[in-house]
Amino acid sequence: MIRMGRSRTEPQEPANTYSQPTQSTPYQAEPASSSPSRAVTDSEAMARDIKEGRLSGFVGHGTVLSGETNFQAMLRVDGQLVGSVSSETGTLIVGSNGQVDANISVASAVVNGVVNGDIIASERVQLGRTARVVGNIQAPRMIIEDGAIFEGMCSMMGARKAIEQQAIESARQAEEEESLFAESNAIEIATDTEDDDDELVEAAKG
Numbered sequence: 001m002i003r004m005g006r007s008r009t010e011p012q013e014p015a016n017t018y019s020q021p022t023q024s025t026p027y028q029a030e031p032a033s034s035s036p037s038r039a040v041t042d043s044e045a046m047a048r049d050i051k052e053g054r055l056s057g058f059v060g061h062g063t064v065l066s067g068e069t070n071f072q073a074m075l076r077v078d079g080q081l082v083g084s085v086s087s088e089t090g091t092l093i094v095g096s097n098g099q100v101d102a103n104i105s106v107a108s109a110v111v112n113g114v115v116n117g118d119i120i121a122s123e124r125v126q127l128g129r130t131a132r133v134v135g136n137i138q139a140p141r142m143i144i145e146d147g148a149i150f151e152g153m154c155s156m157m158g159a160r161k162a163i164e165q166q167a168i169e170s171a172r173q174a175e176e177e178e179s180l181f182a183e184s185n186a187i188e189i190a191t192d193t194e195d196d197d198d199e200l201v202e203a204a205k206g
Helices: 002-051 161-203
Strands: 057-059 064-070 074-079 080-087 091-096 100-113 115-116 119-127 133-134 142-144 149-151
Touching: 074 080
Parallel strands: 057 074, 064 080, 074 091, 080 100, 091 100, 100 115, 100 119, 115 133, 119 142, 133 149
Antiparallel strands: none
């Protein structure tokens, strides 16, 4: 009788011990695996962009740059950029801590921070939930996530033409500057030759 009682209790105890972890482990594993994967994917995406050469420029947090910025592949701004930003085929990424005080003319723009200026994109503009844009936007495609703040006018037609017009105007300005520089050099050369002629005439008279 004693042996039978022990043999009955022994299989019941491991049955309870095996049932408890099987019910608790799946609920503990799901949140633990989901939270770090999101943080890792962001860092891995940036590392891949750097390794593959797609990230052509990076403005780090606490860095302030001013002037004209031209890039080709991808530019990420986590600091502050003041002036103008342009790229015919590139993508501008403004991080959640980034701020761009400039007019932007790019192929694509992904904004998660602050932009004070007009944005012209030939492909698309995406405003994340932490984005704040004060200015006009021209793009054939536009994505605005819930929580984004946009103050300005939006035009989804003629973005590519606007970029072409800006390129033409910049080329004209460059040509005008070159012509003015050439004219100033020609005037200086002419004055120098006139002075030399006057000196020769005075020397001949003497």
